[in-house]
Amino acid sequence: MTPKVDLGEFVSGFLAESDDLLGIANAALLAIETASKTGKGSPRSVREAYRALHTIKGLSSMVAVESIVALAHQMESLLRRADQGAQLSVEAVDVLLQGVRAIAQRVRALREGKPVPPAPPALVQKLEAMDSGPAGSTASPDAQIDLEPELLAKLAAIDRDQLTLGIAAGKSALRAEFTPTPARAAAGITITSVREQLKRAAEIVKVLPRSVPATEGAPAGLSFVLLLLSEKSIEQLQMAAPQSDLQVRPLAATRPKPEPIDFDADDGELSLGNGLVRVEVSRLDDTMEKLSVLIVTRFRLARAVADLAGRGVDVRQLSQIMAENARQLRDLRAAVLQVRMVRVSDVLDRVPLLVRGLRRNTGKLVRLEMDLGNVEVDKAVADRLFPAVVHLVRNAVDHALETPQERKALGKPEEGFLRILCGSRGGNQLELSIEDDGRGVDREKVAKRAGQPVPQTGEALLDLLCMPGLSTKDEASTTSGRGMGMDIVRGVAVGQLGGELTLSTRAGHGSTFTLRVPLTITIVDAFTFECAGLRFVTPVSAVEEIVEIDPLKLIRSPGRGAQATMMHRRGQALQVLQLSSIFRLPETAPGTRALVVRRGGEATGIAVHRMLGQQEVVVRPVDDALTRVNGVTGATDLGDGKPTLVLDLVAVAAAALGQEAA
Numbered sequence: 001m002t003p004k005v006d007l008g009e010f011v012s013g014f015l016a017e018s019d020d021l022l023g024i025a026n027a028a029l030l031a032i033e034t035a036s037k038t039g040k041g042s043p044r045s046v047r048e049a050y051r052a053l054h055t056i057k058g059l060s061s062m063v064a065v066e067s068i069v070a071l072a073h074q075m076e077s078l079l080r081r082a083d084q085g086a087q088l089s090v091e092a093v094d095v096l097l098q099g100v101r102a103i104a105q106r107v108r109a110l111r112e113g114k115p116v117p118p119a120p121p122a123l124v125q126k127l128e129a130m131d132s133g134p135a136g137s138t139a140s141p142d143a144q145i146d147l148e149p150e151l152l153a154k155l156a157a158i159d160r161d162q163l164t165l166g167i168a169a170g171k172s173a174l175r176a177e178f179t180p181t182p183a184r185a186a187a188g189i190t191i192t193s194v195r196e197q198l199k200r201a202a203e204i205v206k207v208l209p210r211s212v213p214a215t216e217g218a219p220a221g222l223s224f225v226l227l228l229l230s231e232k233s234i235e236q237l238q239m240a241a242p243q244s245d246l247q248v249r250p251l252a253a254t255r256p257k258p259e260p261i262d263f264d265a266d267d268g269e270l271s272l273g274n275g276l277v278r279v280e281v282s283r284l285d286d287t288m289e290k291l292s293v294l295i296v297t298r299f300r301l302a303r304a305v306a307d308l309a310g311r312g313v314d315v316r317q318l319s320q321i322m323a324e325n326a327r328q329l330r331d332l333r334a335a336v337l338q339v340r341m342v343r344v345s346d347v348l349d350r351v352p353l354l355v356r357g358l359r360r361n362t363g364k365l366v367r368l369e370m371d372l373g374n375v376e377v378d379k380a381v382a383d384r385l386f387p388a389v390v391h392l393v394r395n396a397v398d399h400a401l402e403t404p405q406e407r408k409a410l411g412k413p414e415e416g417f418l419r420i421l422c423g424s425r426g427g428n429q430l431e432l433s434i435e436d437d438g439r440g441v442d443r444e445k446v447a448k449r450a451g452q453p454v455p456q457t458g459e460a461l462l463d464l465l466c467m468p469g470l471s472t473k474d475e476a477s478t479t480s481g482r483g484m485g486m487d488i489v490r491g492v493a494v495g496q497l498g499g500e501l502t503l504s505t506r507a508g509h510g511s512t513f514t515l516r517v518p519l520t521i522t523i524v525d526a527f528t529f530e531c532a533g534l535r536f537v538t539p540v541s542a543v544e545e546i547v548e549i550d551p552l553k554l555i556r557s558p559g560r561g562a563q564a565t566m567m568h569r570r571g572q573a574l575q576v577l578q579l580s581s582i583f584r585l586p587e588t589a590p591g592t593r594a595l596v597v598r599r600g601g602e603a604t605g606i607a608v609h610r611m612l613g614q615q616e617v618v619v620r621p622v623d624d625a626l627t628r629v630n631g632v633t634g635a636t637d638l639g640d641g642k643p644t645l646v647l648d649l650v651a652v653a654a655a656a657l658g659q660e661a662a
Contacts, residue, residue: 011063011110014059014060014063014110015107015110015111017055017059018056018059018060018103018107019107021052021053021055021056021059022052022056022100022103022104022107023346023349023350024048024049024052025048025049025052025053025056025100026097026100026349026350026352026353027048027349027352028045028046028048028049028052029045029049029093029096029097029100030097030352030353030356031045032045032046032049032082032088032093033090033093033094033356036088036089036090036093037090046079046082046088049079049096050076050079050080053072053075053076053079054072054076054203055199056068056072056103057069057072057073057076058195058199058204058205058206058207059207060072061159061206061207061208063110064209065106065110065116066156067106067116067117067118067119068103068106068107068116068119069156070119070124070156071099071102071103071106071119071123071124071127072099072103073162074099074124074127074128075096075099075100075127077127078092078096078127078130079096091130092130095123095126095127095130096127097353097356098123098126099123099127102119102120102123105117146175146250146251147175147227147251150210151208151210151225154206154208155206155227159205159206159227162205162229163205163227163229163251166203166205166229167229170231171203171229171230171231172229172230172231172232172250173227173228173229173250173251174202174227174228174229174230174234174237174248174249174250174251175225175226175227175228175248175249175250175251176198176225176226176228176237176246176247176248177210177223177224177225177226177246177247177248178191178194178223178224178226178241178244178245178246178247179212179221179222179223179224179245180221180222180223180224184243184244187243189243189244191207191224194224194226194241194244194246195207195226197240197241197244198226198228198237198240198241200240201230201232201236201237201240202228202229202230202232202237202240203228203229203230204226204227204228205227205228205229206226206227207224207225207226207227208224208225208226208227209222209223209224209225210222210223210224210225227251234248234249234250279339281379284336284339284340284379287336287339288336288340288522288523291329291332291333291336291523292522292523292618294329294332295329295333295523295616295617295618296618296637296639298322298325298326298329298639299615299637299638299639299640300639300640301322301639302322302639303639303640305318305319305322329616330616333523333616337378337520337523340378340379340380340520341376341377341378341379341519342376342377342378342379342382343372343374343375343376344372344373344375344376344377344382344422344430344432345370345372345373345374347377347382347385347386348370348372348386348389348420348422351368351370351389351390351393351420352368352370354390354393354394355368355393355397355418358393358394358397358398359397362397362398363403363404364397364401364402364403364404364416365404365414365415365416366397366401366415366416366417366418367415367416367417367418368418368419368420369417369418369419369420370419370420371419371420371421371422372420372421372422373422373423375422375423375424375430376519377430377517377519377520378519378520378521378522380520380521380522381430381497381517381518381519381520381521384492384496384497385430385432385492385497385515385517387488387492388488388489388492388493388515389420389432389434389515391486391488391489392434392489392513393418393420393434395486396418396434396436396438396511397416397418399438400436400438400439400440400441400510400511401416401418401436401437401438401439402416402438402439410508412437416436416437416438417436417437417510418434418435418436419433419434419435419436420432420433420434420435421433421435424519425516428518428519428525428540428541429499429516429517429518429519429541430515430516430517430518430519431514431515431516432514432515432516432517433512433513433514433515434512434513435510435511435512436510436511436512437509437510438510438511439507439508439510440505440506440507440508440509440510440511441461441465441503441505441511442507443455443461446461446464446465446470447464449470450464450467450470452464458502458503458504458505459502459503459599459602461503461505462486462490462501462502462503465486465503466486466487466489466490466501467487468487470486489501489513489515493515493516493517494648494650494651495633495651496621497517497518497521498517498518498521498539498542498633498648498651499515499516499517499518500515500516500517500599500650501513501514501515501516502514502516518539518541521619521621522618522619523616523617523618523619524539524540524541524616524617524619525539525540525541525614525615525616526538526539526540526614526615526616526617526636526646527540527543527546527595527611527613527614528611528612528613528614528615528617528638528644529593529595529608529609529610529611529612530608530609530610530611530612531579531580531583531585531591531608531609532580532583532585532586532609533586534585535612535638535644536579536608536644536645536646536647537617537636537638537644537645537646537647538595538646538647538648538649539646540614542597542648542649542650543595543596543597543649544596544597544598544603545595545596546593546594546595546596546611547569547574547593547594547596547605548592548593548594549567549576549590549591549592549593549594549605549607550567551589551590551592553567553568554566554567554576554590555567564576564577564657565577565578567594567605569596569603569605574594574596574603574604574605575602575603575604575605576594576604576605576606576607577604577605577606577607577652577653577656577657578590578591578607579591579606579607579608579652580609582652582655582656589609590607591607591608591609592607592609592610593607593608593609593610593611594606594607594608595608595649597649597650597653598650599650599653599654604653604657606649606652606653615638617636617638617644617646618636618637619633619634619635619636619646620634620635620636621633621634630651630652630655631647631648631649631651631652631655632645632646632647632648633646633647633648633651634646
């Protein structure tokens with residue numbers, strides 16, 4: 001009895017690589033669509049889309065997901081004709097994008113362990129109808145496929161057609177077999193690496209896993225049969241995958257060679273995985289957790305050393321070791337965080353597709369510009385940031401931008417403008433802005449909807465927009481209108497990431513929303529301080545400056561409550577709030593240090609009693625909604641086993657001033 005083939009170990013690689021390839025296909029198709037609207041061709045984008053879908057087809061075949069194979073085959077057939085000179089219409093690109101979305105849905109089903117649905121018949125029919133070239137071409141009857149019956153039975157009709165059409169075009173049909181072994185795996189020689197090497201020299205039609213029965217002196221196992229179309233010799237193919245002991249033999253006779261269309265001439269430009277190692281996020285999270293434990297242990301060790309020094313023990317050598325250990329842990333932290341960093345451009349690569357869908361749903365003309373640079377953020381920040389950006393983009397298109405008719409009547413270009421800019425701020429913050437040239441935010445309308453006075457500042461207007469349930473639309477649509485978007489955006493930027501959200505708007509000219517968030521939120525550099533005998537920490541990135549306070553020179557701020565005072569700072573007035581008063585702590589005396597934070601454009605000082613220093617801390621977020629307090633983003637352990645609260649001083653100041661205004 002032959003052993004059952006287990007493809008589970010290959011599925012994770014298929015899922016990871018498919019995500020990358022689908023992103024390439026989407027970007028290429030959007031570029032083709034843009035070129036088509038101006039009457040220009042985009043041959044490079046056509047080839048990029050073709051190669052991505054061709055690779056997806058081969059990978060799907062390897063893990064036996066035939067519905068994806070069928071979709072990808074029809075799509076690459078249409079793209080092949082475009083590469084031969086046929087012009088892809090906007091309608092054809094739309095159908096191809098539907099195909100990419102359908103493939104993505106099936107990849108997601110496989111990832112979630114759900115049954116993978118068959119290819120949508122209506123979509124397959126659309127693709128077939130648009131493929132207007134001659135169909136059903138076959139090789140001459142004597143071009144037979146020489147393959148074992150059990151493998152031949154696994155070939156779909158489209159695979160047979162591809163082989164026979166390739167033979168008719170003058171290519172050699174070949175059968176290559178690769179057998180994985182522990183020794184080859186240890187040397188990095190796997191089916192993935194072999195496939196990457198072969199696709200530069202051949203067109204991979206299908207990869208078929210095959211059970212290898214046990215023989216004398218060899219246990220049962222698994223091998224892979226690769227069906228290839230190539231113009232190269234068997235020896236050249238074997239040299240293309242050195243050290244793999246690849247067994248190659250012909251499948252069928254070759255035919256006279258016409259002028260070929262070389263889709264794989266630049267394959268090296270799109271080869272994936274070269275010099276890269278894919279790592280599951282859960283493993284990175286586990287590594288970060290272990291690093292966090294090391295940092296807390298270092299705090300405990302530092303306390304123990306300080307205790308020994310207090311008893312008169314000579315700890316000079318131990319202190320030197322501790323200092324060296326601190327540097328090593330900091331380097332390790334930087335290395336681990338670097339591995340977790342992802343480019344913002346990769347995080348937001350789906351935004352053009354989102355804007356395209358919004359154009360169709362709203363009937364508005366939108367020109368999108370994205371300048372994202374090379375800024376990177378922690379994966380944990382990226383996962384939280386993307387939904388906020390989606391809400392801001394939806395609001396910009398649905399609420400802010402006018403219809404073409406309205407813009408024409410206002411003397412504006414019929415096509416609205418949407419720009420997304422990204423950059424780093426201070427080396428430890430990400431600044432992301434979403435700007436439009438629409439109608440701007442109507443302050444009177446927002447105030448009327450909220451039942452509040454008309455706001456006079458951008459900050460006050462933003463507070464109203466972020467009220468749960470508030471919407472400027474009379475009816476909800478599939479795009480927006482339920483009044484939850486801005487509340488979610490502020491919850492992400494300020495509540496989850498401890499950042500800042502600001503708004504700048506001008507009636508008739510447009511609006512700009514700006515998010516400023518830390519690049520990482522797990523292990524951060526923080527100031528430790530004391531207030532009323534209790535210790536707190538706050539991220540260094542949120543503090544603009546630390547200033548000394550002379551309690552005798554504080555001036556009571558009129559009309560702002562008992563806890564609000566003012567002081568002079570470089571010739572300007574700085575509002576100072578006593579943290580002990582905000583948290584209702586037993587106050588022995590006014591604070592002597594103020595941590596200056598900036599809320600919107602206004603600087604505010606938070607007075608504390610004593611600064612204890614700066615150090616790395618491990619932030620444990622407060623996830624329970626019942627224990628969540630505005631201004632408290634989490635807790636940390638400074639080595640004494642007691643939880644120390646991590647404060648968002650910007651939110652603390654906002655809450656305190658909001659309460660006073662009320």
